[in-house]
Amino acid sequence: MNIHAKSVGAVRYVGSRQPRKEDGRLLTGRGQFTDDIRLPGMLHIAYVRSAAARGRIVSIDMDAAREMPGVHAIYTQADLAAVPVAMQTFFFTPIEAPVTLLADGRVACVGDPIAMVIADSRALAEDAASLVEVVIEEETPVVTIADAKTGPLVHPDRDDNISAEMGDEDTREAIQPLLDGCAHVVSTRIRHQRIAQSPMEGRACVASPEGAGEMTVWIGCQSPHLAARYIALVLGLPAEALRVIAKDVGGGFGLKNIPWREEVAVIVAAKLLGRPLKWIEDRFEALTASSHARDQDVSLTVGFDGEGHLQAAWCDYACNNGAWPMGEDANIAVHMFMWPAYKLPAYGFVTRGWYTNTMGLGAYRGPWAMESLVRETLLDKAARKIGIDPVELRRRNLVYLTDQPHTSTLGIPVTDITPGECLEKLVASIDLAAFRKEQVEARKQGRYLGIGIATYIEPTGAAGSMAPMTGETVHLRIEPTGKVVAMLSTHSQGHGTATTMAQVIAQQLGVAYEDVAVYEGDSAIGAFSPGAAGSRQGVIAGGATWRAAEMLADKVKVVAAHLSNASVEAITIQGGMVHVAGAPEMTRSLREIAEIAYGEPGRLPEGAATGLEAQYRYQPPPMTMTSAAHCCMVEVDAETGFVKILRWISSEDCGTVINPGVVEGQIAGGLAQAIGQVLLEDMPYDARGNPLAPTFKDYLMPAISDVPDFEYLHASTPSQTIGGMRGVGEGGCIIGPPTLVNAIADALSPFGEIEELVLPLTPARVLDVIEGRDISGTRAHLEGGASAAVEAVLPVEVAAPAAAGGIDGDWNMILKTPMGPQVMVAHFDTDGSAVSGYLEAPEGRQDFAGGTLSGRQVKFEMKVEKPMKITLKYDLLFDGDSMSGKCKMGMFGSAKVSGERA
Amino acid sequence: MSEHRIELTVNGHRHAALVEARTSLGEFLREELGYTGTHLACEHGVCGACTVMVDGVAMRSCLMLAVQANGGAVTTVEGLAEPDGTLHPVQQALKDNFGLQCGFCTPGVAITMAAVTRENEGAGAGQIEKALTAAMSGHICRCTGYQGIRRAIRQLAGATT
Numbered sequence A: 001m002n003i004h005a006k007s008v009g010a011v012r013y014v015g016s017r018q019p020r021k022e023d024g025r026l027l028t029g030r031g032q033f034t035d036d037i038r039l040p041g042m043l044h045i046a047y048v049r050s051a052a053a054r055g056r057i058v059s060i061d062m063d064a065a066r067e068m069p070g071v072h073a074i075y076t077q078a079d080l081a082a083v084p085v086a087m088q089t090f091f092f093t094p095i096e097a098p099v100t101l102l103a104d105g106r107v108a109c110v111g112d113p114i115a116m117v118i119a120d121s122r123a124l125a126e127d128a129a130s131l132v133e134v135v136i137e138e139e140t141p142v143v144t145i146a147d148a149k150t151g152p153l154v155h156p157d158r159d160d161n162i163s164a165e166m167g168d169e170d171t172r173e174a175i176q177p178l179l180d181g182c183a184h185v186v187s188t189r190i191r192h193q194r195i196a197q198s199p200m201e202g203r204a205c206v207a208s209p210e211g212a213g214e215m216t217v218w219i220g221c222q223s224p225h226l227a228a229r230y231i232a233l234v235l236g237l238p239a240e241a242l243r244v245i246a247k248d249v250g251g252g253f254g255l256k257n258i259p260w261r262e263e264v265a266v267i268v269a270a271k272l273l274g275r276p277l278k279w280i281e282d283r284f285e286a287l288t289a290s291s292h293a294r295d296q297d298v299s300l301t302v303g304f305d306g307e308g309h310l311q312a313a314w315c316d317y318a319c320n321n322g323a324w325p326m327g328e329d330a331n332i333a334v335h336m337f338m339w340p341a342y343k344l345p346a347y348g349f350v351t352r353g354w355y356t357n358t359m360g361l362g363a364y365r366g367p368w369a370m371e372s373l374v375r376e377t378l379l380d381k382a383a384r385k386i387g388i389d390p391v392e393l394r395r396r397n398l399v400y401l402t403d404q405p406h407t408s409t410l411g412i413p414v415t416d417i418t419p420g421e422c423l424e425k426l427v428a429s430i431d432l433a434a435f436r437k438e439q440v441e442a443r444k445q446g447r448y449l450g451i452g453i454a455t456y457i458e459p460t461g462a463a464g465s466m467a468p469m470t471g472e473t474v475h476l477r478i479e480p481t482g483k484v485v486a487m488l489s490t491h492s493q494g495h496g497t498a499t500t501m502a503q504v505i506a507q508q509l510g511v512a513y514e515d516v517a518v519y520e521g522d523s524a525i526g527a528f529s530p531g532a533a534g535s536r537q538g539v540i541a542g543g544a545t546w547r548a549a550e551m552l553a554d555k556v557k558v559v560a561a562h563l564s565n566a567s568v569e570a571i572t573i574q575g576g577m578v579h580v581a582g583a584p585e586m587t588r589s590l591r592e593i594a595e596i597a598y599g600e601p602g603r604l605p606e607g608a609a610t611g612l613e614a615q616y617r618y619q620p621p622p623m624t625m626t627s628a629a630h631c632c633m634v635e636v637d638a639e640t641g642f643v644k645i646l647r648w649i650s651s652e653d654c655g656t657v658i659n660p661g662v663v664e665g666q667i668a669g670g671l672a673q674a675i676g677q678v679l680l681e682d683m684p685y686d687a688r689g690n691p692l693a694p695t696f697k698d699y700l701m702p703a704i705s706d707v708p709d710f711e712y713l714h715a716s717t718p719s720q721t722i723g724g725m726r727g728v729g730e731g732g733c734i735i736g737p738p739t740l741v742n743a744i745a746d747a748l749s750p751f752g753e754i755e756e757l758v759l760p761l762t763p764a765r766v767l768d769v770i771e772g773r774d775i776s777g778t779r780a781h782l783e784g785g786a787s788a789a790v791e792a793v794l795p796v797e798v799a800a801p802a803a804a805g806g807i808d809g810d811w812n813m814i815l816k817t818p819m820g821p822q823v824m825v826a827h828f829d830t831d832g833s834a835v836s837g838y839l840e841a842p843e844g845r846q847d848f849a850g851g852t853l854s855g856r857q858v859k860f861e862m863k864v865e866k867p868m869k870i871t872l873k874y875d876l877l878f879d880g881d882s883m884s885g886k887c888k889m890g891m892f893g894s895a896k897v898s899g900e901r902a
Numbered sequence B: 001m002s003e004h005r006i007e008l009t010v011n012g013h014r015h016a017a018l019v020e021a022r023t024s025l026g027e028f029l030r031e032e033l034g035y036t037g038t039h040l041a042c043e044h045g046v047c048g049a050c051t052v053m054v055d056g057v058a059m060r061s062c063l064m065l066a067v068q069a070n071g072g073a074v075t076t077v078e079g080l081a082e083p084d085g086t087l088h089p090v091q092q093a094l095k096d097n098f099g100l101q102c103g104f105c106t107p108g109v110a111i112t113m114a115a116v117t118r119e120n121e122g123a124g125a126g127q128i129e130k131a132l133t134a135a136m137s138g139h140i141c142r143c144t145g146y147q148g149i150r151r152a153i154r155q156l157a158g159a160t161t
């Protein structure tokens, strides 16, 4: 009889600071990063890159490099083209720019890869790469958004330099009268610098051809499953021929969402050469030739009534996409998520991405973060202008729990967000009045203190509305030894998913945390998931493990009940022991039950499967919202412009907290990146398109001395998912920037407003405000460049009669949606001025009727259910065998349509 | 390229090798000897990820040539823990305080902390905390926001007094 049985209580692992499972290997130098992989016969790659931002490749002289001993091959695009590749976005839609793995006749940015050298060692490959002579006929590059509007075409075969466009200029006319009627109208403009995501481990890839057409790939990624699916799709490989492994990855932050040109080129080259190949990006490449982020120019105008209630807002957003973005992007999410936490009755916007001759853009932690930065800094500006406390201004406009369900102007429903509640909790924890008093006293001594507050919500754990954003699979088993093994689709680039998932399993199954082993980071285990993308793993994989552990516990209970002749309700599992209520002598270890389940099927209940396994794939609600309010206090040195952060308090609601150490680590990491964005980091380009921060001596990463101690308040309102978690991976990087900017603006308020926020706020730019003149030279620089900024001249429409055949029949049509271009066949039948027909895409065919034809113009409507219920309103102009126009897509604004007769 | 024969110990093990003059110590440790715990993150002396101890002193192995370590005693992150697996106090402190996430910067952080705590053995808590914090300003961590590293520093300072 086990007399200790009763003393073993259920352990609440969820919510406790369990030490991380990952740390043992990472602290002792036994991690497995991509550069740690070495294979027999493996060769090394170095890229030859363009030193010119734009031009035609006249010649590539590889003779000297080829003669170097140890060089095995030098490939250009002409060689790689033997394997057809069609690069795609994270959403598995085509990249619109004519991107090839290596430059194809032209270069479009400094760092464009032109050739790859394959040699015995990395050093030899680099030596040889430096001997490759590339002659480029240089052309004047298009560097800024202003350049893009007036300059030559970045991609000569496209109509203009607009890479993506949504929203509608027309809404400006609808919003303007509302603004005209407002008691207060406040405007702001933000120029967000270009960011280099800078994970400490740069990009890395090892590709090893195996067997007949099979390939094993080790790669720095954010999900081996997504990487495998992506590589298989762009190379047209059967997915079963490919295995992707990524045990340890030194940070991703969005940069490693998808494999990009260099990594795919490694795989293609390994196929061509039939040898294992390794490419390890160096820091110079990482800073100048890895995809960048942000680089935006945004203007927002907001109207308030006399009491500070929001009335209407208009936003004009532009984003420099560079030459080869990982997906053309107008960042519709900025507009979707700007206002759902606030009661704003009317909103309009136009949003565009622009091609330039700079490195292409990728994702970075909270890619839509501009919505919080522009809104929250404007609200503080408005509070100063209206003469109202910034907290009070937010209270009058925030959507509290009592206001929900609430639907935003753009149709985003919220049912359980708590930004107001987080704000109240935050305000209750700080003595605002005391700070204001101290601020007044300090000013008398020439010391400038400031306090900044910001609130926000964040969509996390998205599933079901975009191709890659799906559920998570867990396969869980109790081994015959009684130990628990979980096979997961999760991936950690520091997220600690092996830790948090083991905590959930240990608690829900009733075993010791130490007895749970989690395997992840390999496309051969688990099932498709995008891994670390969109703050989703804690929410979705957490829910999947939660339920799978319950299912497995149920199975153990059924077996134990049968063995003990007891009812299932009488069985409990605690501390790895299986108890029978009222019969302590019947207590068995999980190991005993497992041995029977695997080895003595005759003792199992009739019909029960042998073994102790459970598998579950969790599809959560489409979106789970996280809320937060942050406060930061700073002191600005009026002599030097130096900003010192004194205190930072985070009040967030990420639902059930699995491990506070992990959650706080995510918030802190995001906040440090926020501090970097506001004060330090910058990847500027000169007029010739040269990136100016190619080392960590130029690109200033936040150091320990730049980051204060963070304080945390957790609200923990359970979400509607299994387990009640809400995502927390990106939040700090979204709410951090406005919190800090607001604190600095508050400190500077005796001197004036930061009229136009140009980031980073370097000491010199802070002095611009303090001294009221252009000390930093920022104005002179911007105005020098801006003088050339003229709105793009739209191509003049040539009126031509519709072709003799009219519009009847099939047309190949392209709709530029926010998730990338959608290709379809449009069929029209006209009957006088009535038009009917159908649109057919790979996903299916949909009919329409009730359209109208007037002259060359056709208008029709179509209701769609996915990704959400909206009515698409097409307005098309036909011109001979081509057509163009737009499609109004409800909250998504307008998308461009173009097409040709099939 | 000139080649040189060097001898050194790494974590107490003797190694002899022929190296090119230009090979950095970090590259040599990783590529030739297989001590892949040492990470190269910038290869230009700013980030600190590559830090190893040479004769007890923390050095950036991306800036030091392998030939310069000839005759020296090198300690890498693989050599910090006791042979029985007991973590070095700095490793334990980093673990206790969530001082790492992706772990790429961690080997350098741990080595510098070990070197600095040793240099300051017997000093007061304030001095140890100051020395460790100052040394950490030479390390870049993109993941943690330095919160756990700072808590680990406080734990080490408290534990050593």
Ligand code: FES
Pocket (backbone or CB within 6 Å): B039, B040, B041, B042, B043, B044, B045, B046, B047, B048, B049, B050, B051, B060, B061, B062, B063
């Ligand atoms: S790799 Fe040596 S300091 Fe960065």
Ligand code: FES
Pocket (backbone or CB within 6 Å): A200, A250, A251, A494, B099, B100, B101, B102, B103, B104, B105, B106, B140, B141, B142, B143, B144
């Ligand atoms: S833990 Fe990832 S860089 Fe420090």
